[in-house]
Amino acid sequence: MFFQCSMGQNTLKDVIDKMNIRELIEFERYCMDYGMWDMFQSCYSDDGQVTDCWIKGDISSYTNAARTAVIPVKHKIFDTLIWKNGRKAVAECLAMYESRCPFDEDVVDLSAHVRFHYRLEKQNGNWKILSVIPIYEKDTMGSMYADGSFRADRQELAAQRSSYANVMLLQRKYGRTPDDTLPGEDRPELVTALYEETSRWLGM
Amino acid sequence: MMFYECPMGTNTPEDIVDKFNIREIVEYDRYCRDYNHYDEMRSLYSDDASVGVSWTKGGINNYVEGSRVNNAKAPAKHKIFDVIIWKHGNRALAESIQSIQIRCPLEGDVVDLATHMRKHYRLEKREGQWKIVSAEPIYEKDTMFSAYADGTFCPDREELASLRPSYANLMYRRMKYGGHPDAACAGEDKPETVEKLYKESSVWLGVMEE
Numbered sequence: 001m002f003f004q005c006s007m008g009q010n011t012l013k014d015v016i017d018k019m020n021i022r023e024l025i026e027f028e029r030y031c032m033d034y035g036m037w038d039m040f041q042s043c044y045s046d047d048g049q050v051t052d053c054w055i056k057g058d059i060s061s062y063t064n065a066a067r068t069a070v071i072p073v074k075h076k077i078f079d080t081l082i083w084k085n086g087r088k089a090v091a092e093c094l095a096m097y098e099s100r101c102p103f104d105e106d107v108v109d110l111s112a113h114v115r116f117h118y119r120l121e122k123q124n125g126n127w128k129i130l131s132v133i134p135i136y137e138k139d140t141m142g143s144m145y146a147d148g149s150f151r152a153d154r155q156e157l158a159a160q161r162s163s164y165a166n167v168m169l170l171q172r173k174y175g176r177t178p179d180d181t182l183p184g185e186d187r188p189e190l191v192t193a194l195y196e197e198t199s200r201w202l203g204m
Numbered sequence: 205m206m207f208y209e210c211p212m213g214t215n216t217p218e219d220i221v222d223k224f225n226i227r228e229i230v231e232y233d234r235y236c237r238d239y240n241h242y243d244e245m246r247s248l249y250s251d252d253a254s255v256g257v258s259w260t261k262g263g264i265n266n267y268v269e270g271s272r273v274n275n276a277k278a279p280a281k282h283k284i285f286d287v288i289i290w291k292h293g294n295r296a297l298a299e300s301i302q303s304i305q306i307r308c309p310l311e312g313d314v315v316d317l318a319t320h321m322r323k324h325y326r327l328e329k330r331e332g333q334w335k336i337v338s339a340e341p342i343y344e345k346d347t348m349f350s351a352y353a354d355g356t357f358c359p360d361r362e363e364l365a366s367l368r369p370s371y372a373n374l375m376y377r378r379m380k381y382g383g384h385p386d387a388a389c390a391g392e393d394k395p396e397t398v399e400k401l402y403k404e405s406s407v408w409l410g411v412m413e414e
Binding site: 004007008009010011012015018019079081092094096113137138140141142150151152154157185 | 231241
């Protein structure tokens with residue numbers, strides 16, 4: 001599997017590659033958070049693919065849809081692990097994304113723990129993102145006020161995927177149809193399938 | 205001097221490669237722990253490595269086996285903020301500043317435990333490869349709440365007050381799961397425990413006289 005590649009044995013050349021990959025990924029999330037859409041798209045290969053909980057597609061169509069997205073998102077990145085094999089690399093960015101938005105009569109804070117799983121390739125001397133897909137871990141949603149009225153309907157929550165139940169609830173509230181087939185801690189077989197596919201792609 | 209008084213921000217290219225590798229090892233260590241890659245986690249430690257955590261203290265093999273069992277009961281996720289590294293020749297200290305997240309059933313509810321701590325590592329370069337030779341926690345503070353806005357979980361205040369303030373909720377949860385957490389770990393509420401660890405690490409690193 002890709003995560004079995006040796007770690008902590010980088011040469012200076014590897015360090016430069018991995019620093020560039022980490023910067024690219026952190027910048028890509030930064031651009032999404034602060035609405036720099038042309039710069040966001042420039043982080044990707046022309047045939048880059050993005051999978052999100054509410055939309056999936058090529059980088060151009062994703063960027064066009066995201067420009068007018070109604071749910072604002074901010075990503076708080078913890079750490080980013082990178083495995084490299086020649087001109088290909090896999091990265092996992094461990095992050096929490098947050099959304100503050102109106103919900104019924106209240107304003108809620110959604111917080112979702114996720115790791116973003118990237119494939120990257122060095123094209124003409126520059127690393128570019130080929131694909132990204134989230135792997136969900138857990139989430140919470142509560143009023144932004146200590147005395148807020150928001151209470152998620154337990155039955156409705158229980159009907160969603162447990163690793164991103166609140167994300168799905170919020171998406172539905174805003175008229176979207178969340179993808180319920182994404183990899184997550186509650187569906188380890190989907191994570192394994194993704195990891196096997198990525199490991200083959202990486203040449204492992 | 206104490207290890208944290210070593211000069212910072214004056215790295216050579218060789219130091220940068222070393223520190224990059226150390227940071228990768230320390231981050232990958234927690235990644236492996238979180239996602240159940242125990243053989244890979246074990247490979248990051250020297251054979252004589254020791255690990256202290258709230259639930260055990262001993263050799264690396266003992267820690268790996270215990271992690272396997274614990275993660276099956278109440279899986280933990282380590283969210284690393286930053287990693288600071290001090291290097292002296294073939295030895296290094298690293299502190300990984302992080303929050304340990306555990307979501308698990310407790311007292312009829314589902315809770316989110318969040319423990320702020322820094323993990324204090326000693327590493328040594330042996331045959332050209334950095335290996336972890338020890339890891340110890342330094343606890344700062346923690347919280348535990350229901351995962352739901354209308355959840356019922358509310359820990360007993362007296363019971364909480366009888367525990368170490370820097371990791372009271374972590375101890376509380378472990379005890380409810382039948383464990384016996386170590387009450388002698390280093391923590392913000394007992395600065396002398398941190399001072400002792402820091403002096404020992406500074407001597408080990410070779411920057412302080414014994």
